[in-house]
Amino acid sequence: xxxxxxxxxxxxxxxxxxxxxxxxxxxxxxxxxxxxxxxxxxxxxxxxxxxxxxxxxxxxxxxxxxxxxxxxxxxxxxxxxxxxxxxxxxxxxxxxxxxxxxxxxxxxxxxxxxxxxxxxxxxxxxxxxxxxxxxxxxxxxxxxxxxxxxxxxxxxxxxxxxxxxxxxxxxxxxxxxxxxxxxxxxxxxxxxxxxxxxxxxxxxxxxxxxxxxxxxxxxxxxxxxxxxxxxxxxxxxxxxxxxxxxxxxxxxxxxxxxxxxxxxxxxxxxxxxxxxxxxxxxxxxxxxxxxxxxxxxxxxxxxxxxxxxxxxxxxxxxxxxxxxxxxxxxxxxxxxxxxxxxxxxxxxxxxxxxxxxxxxxxxx
Amino acid sequence: xxxxxxxxxxxxxxxxxxxxxxxxxxxxxxxxxxxxxxxxxxxxxxxxxxxxxxxxxxxxxxxxxxxxxxxxxxxxxxxxxxxxxxxxxxxxxxxxxxxxxxxxxxxxxxxxxxxxxxxxxxxxxxxxxxxxxxxxxxxxxxxxxxxxxxxxxxxxxxxxxxxxxxxxxxxxxxxxxxxxxxxxxxxxxxxxxxxxxxxxxxxxxxxxxxxxxxxxxxxxxxxxxxxxxxxxxxxxxxxxxxxxxxxxxxxxxxxxxxxxxxxxxxxxxxxxxxxxxxxxxxxxxxxxxxxxxxxxxxxxxxxxxxxxxxxxxxxxxxxxxxxxxxxxxxxxxxxxxxxxxxxxxxxxx
Numbered sequence: 001x002x003x004x005x006x007x008x009x010x011x012x013x014x015x016x017x018x019x020x021x022x023x024x025x026x027x028x029x030x031x032x033x034x035x036x037x038x039x040x041x042x043x044x045x046x047x048x049x050x051x052x053x054x055x056x057x058x059x060x061x062x063x064x065x066x067x068x069x070x071x072x073x074x075x076x077x078x079x080x081x082x083x084x085x086x087x088x089x090x091x092x093x094x095x096x097x098x099x100x101x102x103x104x105x106x107x108x109x110x111x112x113x114x115x116x117x118x119x120x121x122x123x124x125x126x127x128x129x130x131x132x133x134x135x136x137x138x139x140x141x142x143x144x145x146x147x148x149x150x151x152x153x154x155x156x157x158x159x160x161x162x163x164x165x166x167x168x169x170x171x172x173x174x175x176x177x178x179x180x181x182x183x184x185x186x187x188x189x190x191x192x193x194x195x196x197x198x199x200x201x202x203x204x205x206x207x208x209x210x211x212x213x214x215x216x217x218x219x220x221x222x223x224x225x226x227x228x229x230x231x232x233x234x235x236x237x238x239x240x241x242x243x244x245x246x247x248x249x250x251x252x253x254x255x256x257x258x259x260x261x262x263x264x265x266x267x268x269x270x271x272x273x274x275x276x277x278x279x280x281x282x283x284x285x286x287x288x289x290x291x292x293x294x295x296x297x298x299x300x301x302x303x304x305x306x307x308x309x310x311x312x313x314x315x316x317x318x319x320x321x322x323x324x325x326x327x328x329x330x331x332x333x334x335x336x337x338x339x340x341x342x343x344x345x346x347x348x349x350x351x352x353x354x355x356x357x358x359x360x361x362x363x364x
Numbered sequence: 365x366x367x368x369x370x371x372x373x374x375x376x377x378x379x380x381x382x383x384x385x386x387x388x389x390x391x392x393x394x395x396x397x398x399x400x401x402x403x404x405x406x407x408x409x410x411x412x413x414x415x416x417x418x419x420x421x422x423x424x425x426x427x428x429x430x431x432x433x434x435x436x437x438x439x440x441x442x443x444x445x446x447x448x449x450x451x452x453x454x455x456x457x458x459x460x461x462x463x464x465x466x467x468x469x470x471x472x473x474x475x476x477x478x479x480x481x482x483x484x485x486x487x488x489x490x491x492x493x494x495x496x497x498x499x500x501x502x503x504x505x506x507x508x509x510x511x512x513x514x515x516x517x518x519x520x521x522x523x524x525x526x527x528x529x530x531x532x533x534x535x536x537x538x539x540x541x542x543x544x545x546x547x548x549x550x551x552x553x554x555x556x557x558x559x560x561x562x563x564x565x566x567x568x569x570x571x572x573x574x575x576x577x578x579x580x581x582x583x584x585x586x587x588x589x590x591x592x593x594x595x596x597x598x599x600x601x602x603x604x605x606x607x608x609x610x611x612x613x614x615x616x617x618x619x620x621x622x623x624x625x626x627x628x629x630x631x632x633x634x635x636x637x638x639x640x641x642x643x644x645x646x647x648x649x650x651x652x653x654x655x656x657x658x659x660x661x662x663x664x665x666x667x668x669x670x671x672x673x674x675x676x677x678x679x680x681x682x683x684x685x686x687x688x689x690x691x692x693x694x695x696x697x698x699x700x701x702x703x704x705x706x707x708x709x710x711x712x713x
Contacts, residue, residue: 070414070419074412074414077408077409078409079408079409079412079414079415080412080414080415081412081414081415082414082415082417083415083416084387084415084416084417085387085416085417094387094388094417096384097383097384097386097387097388097417098384098388099384100380100381100383100384100388101381101384101385101387101388101428103384104372104377104380104381104384104385104454105428105452105453105454106452106453106454107452108425108450108452251422251423252422255422255423256423256426260423260425261425262425262426263425263426263451263452264452267425267426
């Protein structure tokens with residue numbers, strides 16, 4: 001009992017204050033066991049990691065991206081897109097139906113696969129994708145508060161391609177090998193400009209702390225350093241293999257590259273990998289360039305304002321990136337590598353110069 | 365493991381499985397014929413199969429529906445089976461078009477396989493080719509089958525009342541009608557105004573062939589005996605006729621012989637370019653052997669192999685042995701006139 005009280009004290013000391021739902025929360029806190037649950041749910045670190053901008057919003061975001069992508073591509077091709085599955089929402093739960101189908105389908109592990117790695121790697125790949133969520137702050141709502149959040153997020157993002165390459169190796173099939181090699185080549189091409197662009201913004205703000213970065217953006221970072229903005233967007237498209245750079249998993253030529261042998265639940269896991277990476281990178285993009293969680297405050301929402309603004313801005317960024325996907329054709333691997341190593345790198349260095357000059361002596 | 369599968373298929377979660385599968389039928393399309401065009405139409409603007417959750421996909425491992433479009437030959441039957449076996453478990457097959465149903469225009473062919481003999485088929489969509497509406501209706505019927513558990517046809521069939529005795533008039537005639545003694549004359553003379561041809565005939569006199577005539581403008585037929593065909597061909601090669609356009613075999617079972625034809629023409633000499641020489645020889649049906657011209661005209665090589673496949677004529681000197689284009693389990697000599705086709709009968713017989 002004492003332990004529960006201690007837990008309750010911990011939760012209560014750091015609870016969200018939302019005036020809008022206070023009339024519901026107050027009576028619930030009087031009920032003996034339920035109050036622990038409510039307090040846990042409204043405990044700031046828990047809320048940040050599990051609800052917003054964490055796992056729950058991530059799930060909704062996945063459904064939204066896939067639906068929006070298919071719908072928009074369909075509209076551009078004069079089609080209707082997913083509709084009949086649930087007419088009132090214009091087929092918005094299409095991704096849910098696909099997900100359920102994958103969930104209940106047979107998962108084939110073929111004879112040539114390296115069996116333990118083949119089965120474990122899709123789950124292992126989730127660690128570097130989901131860990132950054134713990135460090136992404138949204139105002140007062142934050143999982144683990146640290147001044148080194150931005151480098152940590154970048155470090156975890158850089159780990160993801162290694163798992164993808166490992167997935168291709170474990171599949172032990174020729175398409176998977178080609179896809180893995182392409183993934184590795186692309187990784188080298190985009191990672192250096194991407195990291196330099198982030199470093200230029202860190203120089204500009206004089207700190208690797210997202211709180212400092214958001215505080216200093218009275219003018220959005222996109223206007224302060226437009227070159228870094230451009231480099232970040234292009235390397236984000238490359239990193240999440242969106243269409244102009246959908247080279248590692250080009251389904252017309254190498255049949256989804258590293259993921260060719262996966263089926264059922266395992267394919268469902270690896271397919272959402274790129275979308276989750278897109279979500280995390282868009283969050284980082286919003287914090288660095290679009291003012292993060294700052295925005296007009298509604299008093300009635302209290303602490304919920306910051307996560308709400310962060311998620312809304314992120315969704316807008318993702319939607320814009322999806323438009324790019326449905327309009328452009330794919331680059332060849334040599335063209336993409338030339339872009340990555342020549343002018344993308346050059347622009348990244350220009351961005352670094354701008355960042356160093358503007359952020360001279362302790363940031364802007 | 366069996367208990368687990370049983371639980372998934374009939375337990376608490378079964379409705380979710382059925383719902384997910386119903387709205388997410390992603391077809392792999394196995395295009396072997398023109399039905400592929402109608403398939404493309406069904407998934408393009410206008411009809412848009414993605415409306416009902418069917419996303420056309422190229423890869424077997426991540427999908428659950430095969431749409432077979434067109435005739436399945438012996439070679440493609442293996443491909444169909446492999447594709448089907450690669451798919452994870454709840455998997456379905458729809459066959460569209462008359463060819464996949466019962467052969468269509470290739471009915472009773474020696475190289476044709478019915479898809480229903482290779483994989484379990486859920487629905488057939490008749491038509492030649494079926495309209496996009498019909499294809500989408502097929503997918504709809506499959507969704508209905510997933511929902512209710514049993515397949516039902518969306519078409520009404522009328523009972524034909526057949527009279528005894530005489531055949532009803534609308535039935536087609538049997539396609540297996542073979543003329544007992546066909547009259548095939550390759551070197552029939554025809555008078556044409558063609559100066560170059562007459563000059564060519566003059567120059568061909570040194571070849572000492574059995575018969576040479578102008579059969580039409582730019583066409584000359586040369587009849588040789590089977591043992592002199594190489595000699596004449598190498599002479600023609602020296603004259604500037606440098607390639608074989610086609611190799612052909614005609615089967616005449618009543619006369620007990622094969623006619624082997626080489627159509628020879630030239631790329632290197634301008635005035636010979638429109639000219640096609642028909643160099644032909646008759647060989648006995650009992651011992652179908654003839655000298656190969658593949659070392660004189662390299663372009664004859666593949667066509668000789670093909671004739672070896674289809675007629676069983678042996679080209680001495682051509683190193684190829686065994687099947688070339690046909691699948692290994694195809695019956696021998698399928699294009700010979702006495703080849704026994706699979707017996708099929710009409711309803712009225």
